[in-house]
Amino acid sequence: MTSRRQLLQASLTLGALQLFPGMSHAQAKRLVFATFTGSWEEAHRAVLVPAFKKATNNAEIILDPMLSVDQIAKVTAARNNPPIDVMLHDPGPALTAIDQGLVENYPVATSANYKDLIAEAQEETGPAIFFQVVGLTYNPDKIKTPPTSWKDLWKPEYKGRAGITNLNSTLGTGFLVEIAKMFGGSESNIEPGFKALNDLKPNLAAVAANPGALATLFQQGQVDISPGNFNAIQILKARGVPVEFVIPKEGAIAFKTTIHIVKNSPNRELAVALIEAAMSPDVQTKLMQSPYLVVPTNSKVKMDGEIAKVLAKDQADMKKRFVFQDWKKINEQRAQWIERFNREIKL
Amino acid sequence: MSTKKSLPVTAYPLWLASPLALAMLLFFITPLLMLGVVSFYSDAAMTQWGSVANWAKTLDGFGLTVLLDTLWLGVQVTALSLVLGFALAWSFLRMPARLQPLIIFIVMLPLLTSVVVRTFAWIVILGRQGIVNNFLMDLGLIEAPLKLLYTRLGLVVTLANVQLPLMVLPLITALQRIDMNLSDASASLGASEWQTFKKITVPLALPGVIAGCLLTFSAAITAFISQSLIGGGQMLFMPMYLYQQVSALSNFPFAAAISLTFLATVILCVSLFNMLGRLSRGYANG
Amino acid sequence: MAHQKDFSTILFRGTLGFLAALTVVLLIAPTAVVLIVSFTDGYSLKFPPVSYSTRWYVELWNASHLHFAAMNSIQVGLATTLLSVVFGVLASLAIVGSKSRAARTLDSLFMSPLVLPALAFGFAALMTFSAVGWAVSITTLIIGHTAVCVPYVIRTTSAALAQMDPALLESSASLGASRWYSFRFVTLPLIRPGVMAGAFIAFMSSFDNVPVSLFLRDARTDMLPIRMWQDLEGKLDVTIAALSGVIIIFTLVMMIVMERVAGLSRRLRQG
Numbered sequence: 040m041t042s043r044r045q046l047l048q049a050s051l052t053l054g055a056l057q058l059f060p061g062m063s064h065a066q067a068k069r070l071v072f073a074t075f076t077g078s079w080e081e082a083h084r085a086v087l088v089p090a091f092k093k094a095t096n097n098a099e100i101i102l103d104p105m106l107s108v109d110q111i112a113k114v115t116a117a118r119n120n121p122p123i124d125v126m127l128h129d130p131g132p133a134l135t136a137i138d139q140g141l142v143e144n145y146p147v148a149t150s151a152n153y154k155d156l157i158a159e160a161q162e163e164t165g166p167a168i169f170f171q172v173v174g175l176t177y178n179p180d181k182i183k184t185p186p187t188s189w190k191d192l193w194k195p196e197y198k199g200r201a202g203i204t205n206l207n208s209t210l211g212t213g214f215l216v217e218i219a220k221m222f223g224g225s226e227s228n229i230e231p232g233f234k235a236l237n238d239l240k241p242n243l244a245a246v247a248a249n250p251g252a253l254a255t256l257f258q259q260g261q262v263d264i265s266p267g268n269f270n271a272i273q274i275l276k277a278r279g280v281p282v283e284f285v286i287p288k289e290g291a292i293a294f295k296t297t298i299h300i301v302k303n304s305p306n307r308e309l310a311v312a313l314i315e316a317a318m319s320p321d322v323q324t325k326l327m328q329s330p331y332l333v334v335p336t337n338s339k340v341k342m343d344g345e346i347a348k349v350l351a352k353d354q355a356d357m358k359k360r361f362v363f364q365d366w367k368k369i370n371e372q373r374a375q376w377i378e379r380f381n382r383e384i385k386l
Numbered sequence: 387m388s389t390k391k392s393l394p395v396t397a398y399p400l401w402l403a404s405p406l407a408l409a410m411l412l413f414f415i416t417p418l419l420m421l422g423v424v425s426f427y428s429d430a431a432m433t434q435w436g437s438v439a440n441w442a443k444t445l446d447g448f449g450l451t452v453l454l455d456t457l458w459l460g461v462q463v464t465a466l467s468l469v470l471g472f473a474l475a476w477s478f479l480r481m482p483a484r485l486q487p488l489i490i491f492i493v494m495l496p497l498l499t500s501v502v503v504r505t506f507a508w509i510v511i512l513g514r515q516g517i518v519n520n521f522l523m524d525l526g527l528i529e530a531p532l533k534l535l536y537t538r539l540g541l542v543v544t545l546a547n548v549q550l551p552l553m554v555l556p557l558i559t560a561l562q563r564i565d566m567n568l569s570d571a572s573a574s575l576g577a578s579e580w581q582t583f584k585k586i587t588v589p590l591a592l593p594g595v596i597a598g599c600l601l602t603f604s605a606a607i608t609a610f611i612s613q614s615l616i617g618g619g620q621m622l623f624m625p626m627y628l629y630q631q632v633s634a635l636s637n638f639p640f641a642a643a644i645s646l647t648f649l650a651t652v653i654l655c656v657s658l659f660n661m662l663g664r665l666s667r668g669y670a671n672g
Numbered sequence: 673m674a675h676q677k678d679f680s681t682i683l684f685r686g687t688l689g690f691l692a693a694l695t696v697v698l699l700i701a702p703t704a705v706v707l708i709v710s711f712t713d714g715y716s717l718k719f720p721p722v723s724y725s726t727r728w729y730v731e732l733w734n735a736s737h738l739h740f741a742a743m744n745s746i747q748v749g750l751a752t753t754l755l756s757v758v759f760g761v762l763a764s765l766a767i768v769g770s771k772s773r774a775a776r777t778l779d780s781l782f783m784s785p786l787v788l789p790a791l792a793f794g795f796a797a798l799m800t801f802s803a804v805g806w807a808v809s810i811t812t813l814i815i816g817h818t819a820v821c822v823p824y825v826i827r828t829t830s831a832a833l834a835q836m837d838p839a840l841l842e843s844s845a846s847l848g849a850s851r852w853y854s855f856r857f858v859t860l861p862l863i864r865p866g867v868m869a870g871a872f873i874a875f876m877s878s879f880d881n882v883p884v885s886l887f888l889r890d891a892r893t894d895m896l897p898i899r900m901w902q903d904l905e906g907k908l909d910v911t912i913a914a915l916s917g918v919i920i921i922f923t924l925v926m927m928i929v930m931e932r933v934a935g936l937s938r939r940l941r942q943g
Contacts (some may be wrong), residue, residue: 117807261515326533498873499920506916510717607789638799659902
């Protein structure tokens, strides 16, 4: 009896030691890649991670999906011990990260794949590995005539059925800029955009926290129409959720998405291996196919299938059909816009 | 040594609390003081110290609206929990004894299950194609689905449910302490059950009511997950306001000012509840 | 005459009874809904599911990122519980029964994490740790969780101590037992159920903690509730419903066990 108790106590003590990492062996170094939430995470988990593992002899990698802005906050809070090794950024946050010195330049000279990227994707601070395309998403079961313009969101028949995201996400901010432009404003004159958002209020069924969350609202039948990321809905669509994407006649908003090595990362070599894999024609071709449909940046990848049908035939056509925004100007005012959104779009 | 001699055998020396006191000082009080220091930086990059700009911004018209709205949410949730919780606690004592453990079990279950899980269930319940809407449409009471999710009403109901155990448990304890003979005496003197409830039960249960309200209130105003998942992006309460400044804007000084304002307000509310608690105990005992 | 059931009495009882029944339904509904939805065959969380299967439980079996977060959460939960019990029991012994001003002040200090907004504390802790150059790790998470979980142990332990008959300790001392001996062989066995109940609540609240983990976690120290929240919000991943089902069953079993060995419900109400 006594011996059993002693045994129990001894094992408990040993177990307790295991609980405090300082006392046991340090954890193996895992590469942390902060990807985006939702379909991006699924696509990267399915395609990029296996390619990375193959290239690095099964090195460990963790995906930490979050918004670009959240990645910056996390790294800012611990510059010397960054909790992330590789960041993925929309154009606005990418500028912030570079300005604040959170990232280091990519070793382009020694890179095998960098020179094959299209000219727009070649950025020494962090190469672009795909484009995001924002248009209108809608539920074809509930909306029989496909929308054709951003303006359709304001139609009275969509009362209580439309969704948007808040300005924490690039999607929300980009959408605000686009509607400001549509109503006579610009990156430096956002007034018409806010006025239009205010008019949209009766139609709003939801203001989602991020693009991934917005896409899931279709899955739950909570919204029937919203500005949406082309990729965010593809996996839902493949699962049979009724949701479609159209490019509005004003043009699709496009975001160049860049990938960066975080300064002070202890896993620099693995980080480079991941970025190489993300630029490689192999990975980009796989990601371009169904159900991921990610727009490639490697000139060796020929656009075909669904992407060619819905978005653009090739990289030249893409530049014509996509609208790019001035994120330098947007960044200067974004904090004020978020504050104003807080004040004005409140219920 | 001298303390040991003067200390009665049933008591333990106060220094036994010093490890925890030290740890709390280092890891709880110091961080909160740290907030105070950080809040005086005027810029997000934390280079210029000695400005009250963040405080001015926290307490300007908009900041105050968010604060008051958060407190008002707490009051609404507490009120609803109190009504539901009191009814349950009152009925609990009049139930057959063998049912009582089951009820306690049902009350405790949500207290110990994940708040993320419970909140998510409410999305399924309140959604446009959720349980409530489907039920009402099947009955023919409504034609188009009601908007319940992302509304104030939906949020209050959800939070009241999530926090209900915190209200019910102290209430049951308080009501159990009331001498049943008092109600019997009241009834035999011809008082109606409602009068007895009003004149005897409620006043005597006040300490429990206040304890329950304090816990429910402080849990409801800081319930970040429920507020953001059920409230949606169009509502802004202090926790989300704070989180947004940290995550989307990396503005730590402003977030620190928001945190401290929130903390100070909660401390004020708690003191108020404690004062009421003392008064009510005096009332209930005397 | 005294027990005459007039209309107002019936109305009064009816109203309270109805509200009570409604409350019970409200309390059970979320748990029941999650359990049922977790057996859906589809990709969305609609209720009731169109068809049933256990596919999401199979998915859960393969979801290594969830296993990773769960292991971290369990690790942090156990360490937090251990620390909370050691610190909490010592503190309870010191402050129970003492009417001194110092003891009352300490009591308020120890209890304050229960009512103060934990989100503000989580943020403050993150800033402090990064100011002194500590990277977030399992250790910083354990520290943060312990600060907010130790009050539960103190509450149940103090209640158990307050109920002890002082005569027991007096007679033990009069028989020549040292204070330590009395603690070990008289006090400890009597307060053990209270300590265990507190430890259980501390573990569950660490395991379920969002506000502190939100700031102190990172990808290498992923915490289960945060992972669940993000996967639900961002992907509406039905696997999370299955995981919730597992957690609910685990909680139910643990509650029954703790009720048997520690009289959990009685101790929760003494708060």
